[in-house]
Amino acid sequence: MNVANIKILHIDSNHPLLWEQLKQEGFQNEADFTSSKQEVEAKIENYHGIVIRSRFKIDKTFLDKATNLQFIARVGAGLESIDCDYATAKGIHLIAAPEGNANAVGEHAIGILLSLFNNLNKANNEVKSGQWKREDNRGHELEGKTIGIIGYGNMGKSFAKKLRGFDVTVLCYDILPNLGDANATQVSLADLQERADVLSLHTPWTPETDKMINSDFINQFKKPFWFINTARGNSVVTADLVEALKSGKILGAGLDVLEYEKLSFETLFEGEKPAAFEYLLQAENVLLTPHIAGWTFESHQKLAQTIVDKICKIYQ
Ligand SMILES: O=C(O)[C@H](O)COP(=O)(O)O
Numbered sequence: 001m002n003v004a005n006i007k008i009l010h011i012d013s014n015h016p017l018l019w020e021q022l023k024q025e026g027f028q029n030e031a032d033f034t035s036s037k038q039e040v041e042a043k044i045e046n047y048h049g050i051v052i053r054s055r056f057k058i059d060k061t062f063l064d065k066a067t068n069l070q071f072i073a074r075v076g077a078g079l080e081s082i083d084c085d086y087a088t089a090k091g092i093h094l095i096a097a098p099e100g101n102a103n104a105v106g107e108h109a110i111g112i113l114l115s116l117f118n119n120l121n122k123a124n125n126e127v128k129s130g131q132w133k134r135e136d137n138r139g140h141e142l143e144g145k146t147i148g149i150i151g152y153g154n155m156g157k158s159f160a161k162k163l164r165g166f167d168v169t170v171l172c173y174d175i176l177p178n179l180g181d182a183n184a185t186q187v188s189l190a191d192l193q194e195r196a197d198v199l200s201l202h203t204p205w206t207p208e209t210d211k212m213i214n215s216d217f218i219n220q221f222k223k224p225f226w227f228i229n230t231a232r233g234n235s236v237v238t239a240d241l242v243e244a245l246k247s248g249k250i251l252g253a254g255l256d257v258l259e260y261e262k263l264s265f266e267t268l269f270e271g272e273k274p275a276a277f278e279y280l281l282q283a284e285n286v287l288l289t290p291h292i293a294g295w296t297f298e299s300h301q302k303l304a305q306t307i308v309d310k311i312c313k314i315y316q
Helices: 016-025 037-046 060-065 084-089 098-118 120-128 154-163 189-195 215-219 238-247 263-268 275-282 297-314
Strands: 007-010 028-031 049-052 071-074 093-095 146-150 169-173 198-201 225-229 250-255 286-288
Touching: 007 016, 007 037, 016 028, 016 297, 037 060, 060 084, 071 297, 084 093, 093 297, 098 120, 098 154, 098 198, 098 225, 098 250, 098 286, 098 297, 146 154, 146 189, 154 169, 169 189, 215 238, 238 250, 238 275, 275 286
Parallel strands: 007 028, 007 049, 049 071, 071 093, 146 169, 146 198, 198 225, 225 250, 250 286
Antiparallel strands: none
8 A cells, every 4th residue: 555645743752763664664754752732632633643652641632633543553562541442433543562562571570570589679789888688688489489470461471481491380360361371371360369479460551450459459369479560550559569568468579660650750759758659669678660671772672663563564
């Protein structure tokens, strides 16, 4: 199909290959990384495609003005910033690129897991501040442990694949049936909560997963467990997580995502911090990273390539 008339608006910067390859394929690219949502809304009828990361929400108001839009491409995995049902009802193609950062997320979750089990973060801070504490930093081994994965899509599968070789049992739970594979056995949520020594969250943020990790949910676990979140901060009630850390029900937490992140994060350091957040900052068994699990040099490129391939497929 001739794509020379297809105008694509890029509202976030991405790996240059995205722009270059779309241009080579014959698409018309335009960039606008600074205009406000309202300003983009005012001109969106002139475009057939929009490429976004997460600068603003693509809501009903926006979509009603996007009268010629044929696709929305999100250079990432999560689609929560888009009113997907409304866009789909309008016949707009939705494209995401979870294949592009799944490997990075899987590797990052392994990094968190090994760090939690061996106190790497705490020990590093201590040695650098002149403390040589071996007994305090005695670690745990993964061998023989049971790892529970909730959400067995691209990210969960990537993490499970990386766990091969650690001599662990890997269980997965997902609302979709028949997802188990050679790397993980699919079980009921109750079964996972009964057996897991580690919980790693890999679900999208949806009404069903919003605040899913709360006290009730945590208390269903039979054993104390370690918790890893590389998915979405809003799936966790932080105050409940902190209670579980204090009581020892959660042995340690590695959080790449926080309910406080993005626009509100910097402002958190200006005034008095929420008590739960302050606790996470001080706790020695809590490892925090700034939403970088999928943020590698390699995934930057793979995300772009995935989006190019999927856009081209629409116009084949
Ligand atoms: O959804 C994703 O792929 C990741 O969470 C990264 O999202 P970001 O573009 O908001 O950094």
